Amino acid sequence: MTAGAFTYQALPMRVVFGPGRLADLHAEVSELGLHRLLVLATPNQRTLADRVAGLLGDRAAGVFAGARMHVPAEVAAAGRNQAREVDADGCVAIGGGSTIGLGKAIALETGLPVVAVPTTYSGSEMTPIWGITDARRKRTGRDPAVLPRSVLYDPDLTTDLPAALSGTSGINAIAHAVESLYAPDTSPVIELFAEEGIRCLAAALPAIAADPSDRDARSEALRGAWLCGACLGATTMSLHHKLCHVLGGTFDLPHAPTHAVVLPHVAAFNLPAAPAAHAALCRALRTDHPARALADLATAVGAPRSLAELGLREADLPEVIEQVLAQPYANPRTPTHGDLDALLTAAHSGSRSR
Ligand code: NAD
Structure with a gap:
C-alpha cells in the first residue's frame, strides 16, 4: 500500500463511562429495548451478578454464574440452554474476558444482544472477536453479531480486582x-x-x-x-x-x-x-x-x-x-x-x- 494510505472501519459501539455508572444499567437496557436479560458471571462473581439482577428488577430473567476461562464449549451450551429456558431477549455479561466471551458465544448462535459490564482490563467488550475451546483447541473468529451493543464501564467495579x-x-x-x-x-x-x-x-x-x-x-x-x-x-x-x-x-x-x-x-x-x-x-x-x-x-x-x-x-x-x-x-x-x-x-x- 502507498505510504500514508489506510482504511478505518469504525465499530457501532456505545460506551458509558464513569464511577458509579452501574446505576445507569437499567436505563441502558431500556434504551436498547431489552426486557428479559440473562445476567452472566463467573461463580466467584455470583454476588455481583445477583446485585445486577436486582438493579435490572423486572427486566432480569435469571442469572447464569457458570462462566469459565477460554469459554469451554459445554459452558457455552449450558448458557445458551438457560437463555432459551428463561426466554431471554439479551444478556448482561458482568466480569472479565471470560464472562464477556460467554456472552459472545451465546450471541454467536442465538443472535441475542450483549450488554457488557467489564470488571477487568481484557478489552473483549470492544471487539467482535469470539472464542470457544473444544478438545484442547481454541477456535476464534470475528462476527459483528457478537460485538456488545453497549458497554458500561464503572471503575468502582474494579477496585476489588486483586x-x-x-x-x-x-x-x-x-x-x-x-x-x-x-x-x-x-x-x-x-x-x-x-x-x-x-x-x-x-x-x-x-x-x-x-x-x-x-x-x-x-x-x-x-x-x-x-x-x-x-x-x-x-x-x-x-x-x-x-x-x-x-x-x-x-x-x-x-x-x-x-x-x-x-x-x-x-x-x-x-x-x-x-x-x-x-x-x-x-x-x-x-x-x-x-x-x-x-x-x-x-x-x-x-x-x-x-x-x-x-x-x-x-x-x-x-x-x-x-x-x-x-x-x-x-x-x-x-x-x-x-x-x-x-x-x-x-x-x-x-x-x-x-
Ligand atoms: P477472567 O474473565 O477469566 O477473570 C479472571 C478471574 O477474576 C475470574 O475468576 C473473575 O471472576 C475474577 N474477576 C474479574 N473481575 C473481578 C473483579 N473486579 N474483582 C474480583 N474478581 C474479579 O480474566 P480476563 O483476563 O479478564 O479474561 C480472560 C479471557 O478473556 C480469556 O479467555 C481471553 O481469551 C479472553 N479475551 C478475549 C478477548 C476478545 O476480544 N475476544 C480479548 C481479551 C481477552
Missing part, C-alpha cells in the same frame, strides 16, 4: 495496543488510541499495585483498557497474540499472566522491524527502550516472570512452536523455528528480554 490480576490484566490490554501499532491495518485513529491507552495504563498500574483502592488510578486504567480494547477490535493481531492463544487454548495457561510474561519478549523481537511502533512506545512509556520498560512494568506490578511459573513444561515448547508455525499471520518480522525457540526458551525460564 492487585496481581490488575497488573497482568493491564499488561494484557497494553499488548493489544502494542500489536495494533504494527498491524497491517493500523490507522491514524488507532495510533492515537494505542499511544494514549498505553500511557494511561503504564501510569496507573504501578499506582494500583501500591493501592488497589486508588479510584483515580482505577479510572485512568479502565480508560486505558477501553482504548486498548478498541485497538484490538479494529486491527489484526500478530505474533504475541498468536503465542498467547496457543499457550492459553492448548496448555490452559492463565490468560492475563501469560500476556504479561510473553509481551516483553515479543516486543524485543518485533520492535527493531517496526520503527513507527517503536517511536510511539518510546513516547507512551517515556523511555528509549520500550521492551525493557515493558519488562520493568511487569516486575513493578508483581507479574510472574516465566512460563514455567505458570505451569508450562519445557517439553511443551516444541508443540507451541509447531502450532504457531502452522498458520501464517501478519508480523513485522517472520520468525523462524530458531527465533521462536529462542524467544520461548527465554520466556519459559524468565530470563530478561534484550
Whole structure:
C-alpha cells in the first residue's frame, strides 16, 4: 500500500463511562429495548451478578454464574440452554474476558444482544472477536453479531480486582495496543488510541499495585483498557497474540499472566522491524527502550516472570512452536523455528528480554 494510505472501519459501539455508572444499567437496557436479560458471571462473581439482577428488577430473567476461562464449549451450551429456558431477549455479561466471551458465544448462535459490564482490563467488550475451546483447541473468529451493543464501564467495579490480576490484566490490554501499532491495518485513529491507552495504563498500574483502592488510578486504567480494547477490535493481531492463544487454548495457561510474561519478549523481537511502533512506545512509556520498560512494568506490578511459573513444561515448547508455525499471520518480522525457540526458551525460564 502507498505510504500514508489506510482504511478505518469504525465499530457501532456505545460506551458509558464513569464511577458509579452501574446505576445507569437499567436505563441502558431500556434504551436498547431489552426486557428479559440473562445476567452472566463467573461463580466467584455470583454476588455481583445477583446485585445486577436486582438493579435490572423486572427486566432480569435469571442469572447464569457458570462462566469459565477460554469459554469451554459445554459452558457455552449450558448458557445458551438457560437463555432459551428463561426466554431471554439479551444478556448482561458482568466480569472479565471470560464472562464477556460467554456472552459472545451465546450471541454467536442465538443472535441475542450483549450488554457488557467489564470488571477487568481484557478489552473483549470492544471487539467482535469470539472464542470457544473444544478438545484442547481454541477456535476464534470475528462476527459483528457478537460485538456488545453497549458497554458500561464503572471503575468502582474494579477496585476489588486483586492487585496481581490488575497488573497482568493491564499488561494484557497494553499488548493489544502494542500489536495494533504494527498491524497491517493500523490507522491514524488507532495510533492515537494505542499511544494514549498505553500511557494511561503504564501510569496507573504501578499506582494500583501500591493501592488497589486508588479510584483515580482505577479510572485512568479502565480508560486505558477501553482504548486498548478498541485497538484490538479494529486491527489484526500478530505474533504475541498468536503465542498467547496457543499457550492459553492448548496448555490452559492463565490468560492475563501469560500476556504479561510473553509481551516483553515479543516486543524485543518485533520492535527493531517496526520503527513507527517503536517511536510511539518510546513516547507512551517515556523511555528509549520500550521492551525493557515493558519488562520493568511487569516486575513493578508483581507479574510472574516465566512460563514455567505458570505451569508450562519445557517439553511443551516444541508443540507451541509447531502450532504457531502452522498458520501464517501478519508480523513485522517472520520468525523462524530458531527465533521462536529462542524467544520461548527465554520466556519459559524468565530470563530478561534484550
Ligand atoms: P477472567 O474473565 O477469566 O477473570 C479472571 C478471574 O477474576 C475470574 O475468576 C473473575 O471472576 C475474577 N474477576 C474479574 N473481575 C473481578 C473483579 N473486579 N474483582 C474480583 N474478581 C474479579 O480474566 P480476563 O483476563 O479478564 O479474561 C480472560 C479471557 O478473556 C480469556 O479467555 C481471553 O481469551 C479472553 N479475551 C478475549 C478477548 C476478545 O476480544 N475476544 C480479548 C481479551 C481477552
